[in-house]
Each structure stands twice: as structure tokens, then as C-alpha cells.
Amino acid sequence: MKPRIAVLGCGYWGANHVRTLRDLGVLRAVSDANPARAEGFAVEHDCLAIAPDELYQRDDVDAVVMALPPQFHAEQAIRAVEAGKDVLVEKPIALTVPDAERAVAAAARHGRIFMTGHVLRFHPAFEKLKALIDAGELGTVKYIHSHRLGLGKFHTENDALWDLAPHDLSMILAITGQAPTEVRGEGAALLDHLSDFAHLHMLFPGGLRGHLFTSRLNPYRERRLTVVGTRAMAVFDDVEPWDKKLAIYKHEVWQDSGQWLATANEPTYVPVEGGMPLTRELQHFLHCIETREPPRTSGEEGVNVLRILTAGTVAHN
Template sequence: MQSAPAPRIAVVGCGYWGTNHARTFAELGALHAVCDRHPDRAGQLAGVHSVSAMTIEEVLADPEIDGVVLALPPQYHADQTIAVLEAGKHVLVEKPIALSVADARRVVDAASKSGLVAMTGHVLRFHPAFEALEAMIRAGELGAVRYIHSHRVGLGKFHAENDALWDIAPHDLSLILALTGEKPISVRGVGSAMLNRLSDFAHLHLQFASGVRSHVFASRLNPYRERRLTVIGSKAMAVFDDVAPWNQKLAVYRHKLWEDDNGWQSEMVDPDYVDLPDGMPLTRECAHFLDCIRTGEEPRTPVADGLAVIEILSEGTVRHD
């Protein structure tokens, strides 16, 4: 029996990340068209993949297009996402889905009314190391989660509208929210602007009703690159290090802790590295979007997740040092 053809996807925005989306959907046999406000850029990418270069009006009006990927400057995401949904097409919108809570809520409301697949591009949720970490926590291998901290630092990229908090922190906030399964009851943020009015460093401190606490450190003005999420549990600790070699990306530390007459004691042990299946996170994310279009299932990262992240970012953007 012949399998059904892949849904037909248009990628809107032919910059760095949109180009990655176009390549990935082409590899999955689903790319139908590309679109960019610069026709030459769209035409060049369309030629690479032998698809059509369209205007946004043509994309929205084309009945052959099933889904649209939006990889735009984030100030355009909310309005364009709503336009795509109102045109009757499924949508995968890159993070952040909006630059205000009000606009993000408009997106979520439009998605709810449409009954279509509306997915946020939180690509690290589809990383095999993170999926394995989620499974370990669900199985109780780390015990009760007590603390989660993330460090995502490096040099560049600098954006005219987004500071380090809004540009970088959504990655880790989406992971933390997935692991805790709840929204924070307290958010405190501090940013530091070195180059201009926008923060190049940002710290967020989160507290959850369950007792879990968390902090996020993001920087785009740092001499070294770090992409690390650490989970402290009552039985063990785990580190998802996306800069490490593939066979060391997820490490589990079963350190021993005990209390005696001399107070708390500890014994360190070498980490156990978790075997991971092959698979690029972006490919897995794009394939999931296609599967949701085919089946009508709720995406793993709905736009409501994007709203939850923006609520934290808005509450955490309180002051600069």
C-alpha cells in the first residue's frame, strides 16, 4: 500500500534559520515553496530546492499549501501566525511567538478557534538527550527534582530588537517548563547592558509551587560557548551538555549524600553517560509537525507553550544592573 504524500509546506523567511527549515523540509519531501520580503533571496533558495518562490499573499492564497513555517524577525510573528491560521493553514512559528503577552495570547486564541496545528519552534524539546532526560525523570531515576539551572552563553548574535533574555532564554525556559510541568509562582530577572540599551547578560530566578527552584543564565557577550542544563534530584543529578560529544551529551551523576554527626557528607562518583539514538533535533521537530498535520494530534510544543515562556520573560524583564 502506497503511503500518503507528505503535507506541502511553505517556509516564510529565508534567513539563517529559515534556510535550515527549507533544507530540512526538502529532505523530508515536504517543501513546496519559500517566501521572503527580499525576492532575490527567496529566488535563490527556491532554486536550490527546485520549488516556487512566492509572496506572502500567494502563500496564504495557495490551496495546495497545507502548512507554513514562520522564521521571521519576532516582531512579525504574532500577526503573521494569525494570518496563516485565518487562511486555514497549519503553522509552525519560531520562538518567540510574539514580543508581548497580549500578542502571544492573540496567537493562542486564534489557534484555539482555528482547530489547526499551531506549534512553537522550541527545537531543543526534540533533542534525543532531552527526551532521554525527560524519560528518566518520569521513571523516577533522579528522584524528586529539587533544582534546575541552565547556562547558555557565547559570542553574538546581536539583534536590534531582542536582548539576550528574549533571544536566548526561551530555549531553556521551554525545557524547564517541560520538566517541571508547571508555571512558576515567582520570577525575578536581572539584565546587564554592555554594548547598548539591550541586555547582553541576563539572569532569571524561578520558583515553583512544587518547591522546585531554577535559574537561567544567558549571555551573547561571553568568551566561551556553553549550552548546559543541569537537574538536581534527590537520588541523582543529570547534565544535558549540548556542546559535548554525542556520546557524552547526557551525563548522570549518582553522587552519594548523607548526614551524620559531622553534618552533611558527600562522595563523588564518575558520571554514567546515556546512550542516545541518532537524530537531528530540527529534523525530528519538522517531522513531528508533519505528523501532527497528518493525524490532527496536539503538537508537543503548542503555541500555548510559547505563551508560557513569554509570560516568564515579561515578568522577568524588570531591571538592569
Template sequence: MPRIGVVGCGYWGTNHIRTLSGLGALAAVSDHHPGRADAKGREFDVAAPSFSALLADPDIDAVVLALPPHEHAAAALEVIAAGKHLLIEKPIALTVPEARQVVTRAEAAGIIAMTGHVLRFHPAFEKLLEIVADGTLGPLRYIHSHRVGLGKFHAENDALWDIAPHDLSLILALTGENPVSVRGEGAAILEPLSDFAHLHLEFPGGIKSHVFTSRLNPYRERRLTVIGEKAMATFDDMAPAEEKLALYRHRLWQEDGGWQSQMVDPEFLPLADGMPLTRELEHFIDCIRTGTPPRTPVSEGLAVIEILAKGTVRHA
């Protein structure tokens, strides 16, 4: 079992700590605030060294970075320089040059370097990928995502950078392509940074997509919709477990010079068991053990950053 250290003991870092401890892979925790790291170390019975001491420890095989996004790139370069395998939370950087440097250094070092796009490991999304691959939906034509809610206002990130990486990683996996066209729209209500953001994407194969994000919305929605020529599907992360992935076989046909439709009830598809974060960390551990390239490499994190940079709207 690889010995893994977690850097960052905030909300999401604590989830990593708890999950890795349950998997028997947690070796150390670290944080800018030593008192917070000490508390987590005592709670999970592991060491709580400084970041530099953790990197210098030859018994640490890998590092999970769960820091504020503006600290990710610099910390990742230190992890890579220390020769440790790396899982870095999204976004992996706040500029394209920084993200590209992380990718280049990781490739040169020959380490496992993975982006924390946790929804790629959600059983509902894995099943969605399966029915796309087997032709159930037919050729894809359109994908749209809505990820909206209230709160989580960050001084460094607007709604686009904070929220959209989740859905962009899913869309990139579904299309298997990088977009040829990216157009962004945004609205700043409370701060100069956008509280609402809308991305329009076009892909080489003809698929079109849009992503809508908001942190100033009166209700929560976490829904990805995929439109194919034969059927449609939705991945609704707010739905009950047994209804998260719905398949719609609505009928469409031409008659009397126009399009006709017939709606049918959705089919809720059975899903595998397991929490997305557990499945993600199990995958990271397996990649370290076997040398298999990760499903969500840092190059995918770079592709997401490139889309975000093109779609960012600047406000005065």
C-alpha cells in the same frame, strides 16, 4: 505528505527549507526580499511566491515562520486566518497580548499550531525526560541552565528574549508547571538592552530554578543541570555526541551532625539517533496527518513569553 511553505529564508529558515526538502514536504519558500526567495526556490526546485500568494494557494497545507521575532505575531495571525497549519519559531511574539492572540485565534481555527522549541526534540533531552519520569533522579529539587556565548546582537531583543526561550521550554517540560514566582536581573554593557540576564524561578511543587544567558561571554556554554533527591544529570549540548547526557549518582548522607558526600564518575547515557530539527519537523508533519496536538503548542510559547515579560529588566 503535507505540502509546507517556509516564510523567511535567513539562516534558520534555510535550515527548515533544507530539512523539509529532505523529508519531501517542501512546497514553497517566501521572503521579504524576492531575490533571496527566488535563489532558494531555484536551489530546492520549489516555487517562490509572495507571502500573500503563498497563503492564497489552496495546495499549501502548512507554513513555517522563521522571521525576525518582531514580525512573528502579525504573520502568524495571517497564516491562521488563511486556515493553514503553523509552526512558528521562538519567541512567538514580543508581548503577552500578541502571544495570547495567536493562541486564541489558533484554537478557534482548529489548526495545528506549534512553537519551534527545537531542543525539546533533542535526543539527549528526550532521554532526560525519560529518566525523570521513571524516577531515576528522584523528586526534582533544582534546575539551572547556562546558555552563554559571544555575538548575535539584535536591536529588538536582549539576551533574555533572544536566548532564554530554549531553556525555559525545557524547564517547563521537566517541571510540568508554570512558575509562581519570576525574578529577573540584567546588565546592559554595549547597548540599553541587557547583554547579560539572570532569571530566578519558583514552581508550585517546590522546585527552584535559574536561567543565566549572555551574549557577551568569552566562551560558549550550553548546559542544563537537573538536581534530584536520588541523582543528578546534565544535558551539555557542547559535549561530544556520546557525552551529551551525563547521570551522576553522587552519594550524600548525614554524619556527625553534618552532610557528607562521595563523588562518582558520570554515566553517559545512550541516545537515540536523529537531528533535533529533523525530529521536530517530522513531529509537525505527523501532527498534521493525525490531528494529534503538538508537543510544543503555541500555548507553551505563550507561557514562555509570560515568564520573559515578568523577568525583563528595563535600562535607562
């Protein structure tokens, strides 16, 4: 029998989970602090509407997808795993590292799946990029930088760093396979007390460096991850159409008589099979529930991302 999934939190991203789980045939229930909102989703998607306080006691719910304001994630995740439910918790999984650690530890203690909602780890273009890196096509990775810019999505609790950076940090951690040894951050708040721009600079063991720039007050949209290796460079650009989302640049750089020279070559676009990252993420969650295999985006990864965010958080300018 397929796992029976409930969605807790029917806001913007929770609504996407509801629709996708319905299409996968595993949506059992929806739950929200606003009963009318939950009832509306239940009627539209032919499932149950269950009050949050009653959700974890239901025998007909096997797992819960949580898309709440992040200050509520840890408490609700602990309640769920203590009641025997597996959980997928949207990013960030908490607002403090100790809260996140408690939630992940509770899941381990009760033998439950704890998956973090780092959806871009399941993007077909990133999966292809990761495979190329693992196969040595880029050589030794020396530098990674990401830009996630746009206009809007203002939150009362999350600034630009905490809202936007987890996506890219999860990809960077997947590529490096290790946590940074140094993190330096800077931000700027223009609208209120929350940063609208944020930079992170990271140093990893072995000298690999990473840089991340996020903004929610940018005049254009940018979703780009660049990886620089000793043999080639790669760009995952999610704004581009599918046939141009992943580009490989085999530029030549050499030294002659003490001078560095370079020849720029045209990019080679890597074929990527289209697919919705959220669908692939939820299919992976179902697979983990059924097999009890650890998720690709584990709770520990969610904690590691929070550690970087915390280290990079600075006083607003």
C-alpha cells in the same frame, strides 16, 4: 499525500528549515520580504517562490513555517490560520503576551495546528533525560539550572534573555510540568540598550527552584542543563560529543552528627542515539498535521515561555 509546507522568512534559521523540509520531501514554497532572496532559495531547492501577501491564498500550501523577526510572528500566524493553514512559529512567538494569546486563540478558533519552534525539546539527549526523570531515576527534582552562553548573534529587537532563554525555559517547563509562581530577573547591557547578559530565578509550586543564565558576550560556548534530584543529578551538555551529552551523577550526601557529608562519584554516561533536533521537530509537525494531534510544543507553551520572559525582563543596567 504528504503535507505541502512553505517557509516564510529565509534568514539564518529559516534557511535551515528550508533545507530540512526539502530533505523530508515536503517543501512546496519559500517566501521572504526580499523577493531576490526567496527566488534564490527557490532555484537552489527546486520549489516555488511566493510573495508573502500571496502565500496564504495558495491552495497548494497546507502549512507555513514562520522564521521571521518576532515582532511579525503573531500577525502573520493569525493571517495564516484564518486562511486555513497550520503553522509552526519560531520562538519567541511574539514580543508581548497579548499578541501571542491572540495568535494561539485564532488557531484554536479555526481548528488549526499551532506549534512553537522550541527545537531542543526534540533533542535526543533531552528526550532521554525527560524519560529518566519521568521514570523516577533522579528521584524528586529539587533544582534545575541552565547556562546558554556564547559570543555573537546580536539582534535589533531581541536581547540575550529573549533570544537565548526560550530554548531552556521550554525544557524546564517540560520537566516541571507547571509554570513558576515567582520569577525574578536581572540583566546588563554593555553594547547598546539591549541586555547582553541575563539571569532568571524561578520558584515553582512545591518548592522546586530554577535558575537560568544567558550571555552573548561570553569568551567560551556553553550549552548545559543540570537537574538535581533526591536520588541523582543529571547533566545534558550539548557541547559534548554524543557519547557524553547526557551524564548521570549518583553522588552520596548524608548527615552525620549534625554535619553534612558527601562522596562524589564518577558520572555514568547514558547512551543517546544521534539525530538532528530540527529534523525531529519538523517530523513531529508533519505528524501533527496528518493526525491533528496537539503538538508537544504547543502554542500554549509558547505563551507560557513569554509570560516568564516578560516577568523576568528588568531595566537594563
